[in-house]
Amino acid sequence: MSNADANTLIENRVNSGILGQWYPVSKSVEVTKDKPHGVEALGEKFVLWRDESGEVQCLSDICPHRGVPLSKGRIHNGNVSCAYHGVIVSGDGTVVSVPAMQNCALEGQKTTKSFEVYEIYDAIFVYIPSPDRPKAPPLKLPKEFVSPNWSGFLCTSVWDTNYRYAFDNLADPMHGSYLHAESFTLAYGSKEDVMDVTKTENGFIVSRTGQTSENFDWTEFEFHEGTMFCFLDIPYPKAAGPGGNMRIVGFVTPVNESTCKVFFWRMREVTGIQLESWRFLYRAELESRHWKVLEQDREILEAASDEARTHENLYQHDIGVGNIRFALFELAKSNVESDPAYGTQ
Ligand code: FES
Ligand SMILES: [Fe+2]
Structure with missing residues (x-):
């Protein structure tokens, strides 16, 4: 790869945002137990909600069935349920239930990317992984x-x-x-x-x-x-x-x-x-x-x-x-x- 090509890749990465970072994506009050909340960061869509204990969960905002945004759905017993055909996904990205089809093979599969979340000082931070840092380091706070x-x-x-x-x-x-x-x-x-x-x-x-x-x-x-x-x-x-x-x-x-x-x-x-x-x-x-x-x-x-x-x-x-x-x-x-x-x- 030439230096010019490498510089273009780096420049494009700067422009889209640095990976391997914690980013605040939402105010705490916007994320509730009642309704999923959709956000975008670094060009990717995420769905956030609170489970029954109040912990914030975060997944890619893509339904594992046919890809519509989970953020358009509902909360069901602390999990998110898709508005389109009711598939229910837990906070770790596992399909809990496919209510429209008995014994569906999708059930139990971990289909959806989940993200680490940290809530502090009225804001919710999500960790966007990078190839060299897939796991979040502790969030260093001001x-x-x-x-x-x-x-x-x-x-x-x-x-x-x-x-x-x-x-x-x-x-x-x-x-x-x-x-x-x-x-x-x-x-x-x-x-x-x-x-x-x-x-x-x-x-x-x-x-x-x-x-x-x-x-x-x-x-x-x-x-x-x-x-x-x-x-x-x-x-x-x-x-x-x-x-x-x-x-x-x-x-x-x-x-x-x-x-x-x-x-x-x-x-x-x-x-x-x-x-x-x-x-x-x-x-x-x-x-x-x-x-x-x-x-x-x-x-x-x-x-x-x-x-x-x-x-x-x-x-x-x-x-x-x-x-x-x-x-x-x-x-x-x-x-x-x-x-x-x-x-x-
Ligand atoms: S697209 Fe989500 S349940 Fe069908
Ligand atoms: Fe200013």
Whole structure:
């Protein structure tokens, strides 16, 4: 295989999404015991539901009988039952019953792919295996998720753009001073700066060199075995109540090549009465303002064409964008090179 062919395979893999990763796919409240819930990630369809004990189950969203989506069906004693002819499949992908036909040979067969699931902080993560990592490693959680001192709200949004643009956006603190210049929290600081990238133990920080804690001034990316996420701080003015900066913990899930879903936890390091007052203020006033900011990101990225990156002329500010792209390329390269079919094409 030529280098050009190998690079095309890697580029295609970056574009569809990195395999061998945990991705948040849904809010916890969307997955119930009453009704199957269909989601898409990396171009594949999945069905999620809760069994009788409340545990989330996840299968390929394809009925083993004639392939229609199981997510259009019903829940039956903790299993999913297809709307078309009633075939019932359990959470491990085994056909439990074929009610339309006695002693059907399909019964007892494990026909449908099942996926590992983890529920944390109001979200459901699914592990999308890769050839070299078919079993999920433990999901490495952001430290804010496991600390009793942090509290927050999950906000999700579907963006009609490839996930790579959402990552680029997160790796680009400079846009805060322009795109969000009119906003409550991001109106401060200078409109001109030089960017810096610092390597960390598990990733890198991209930061403005001229200011900290005035605006959206830095983003840190962490890459662990089977997961990647980032975090950044938005300084809060006094009027926004107690506690320090608001921290965004962000995950981006590729839905398909032209859509992604962002999962942003808006968190603060507040406890006790401060926590209560922040939660109240957030619901009453701040949430709608944050939504406005997030919509500005969505609108600008959706307005760009899929080929936006072929028209680029990057400059010094894009050093973070360069770093996140390199990291995704390296992950995709290891996906591609670990595929047993690699080199035989
Ligand atoms: S297609 Fe699902 S039961 Fe027939
Ligand atoms: Fe933004």
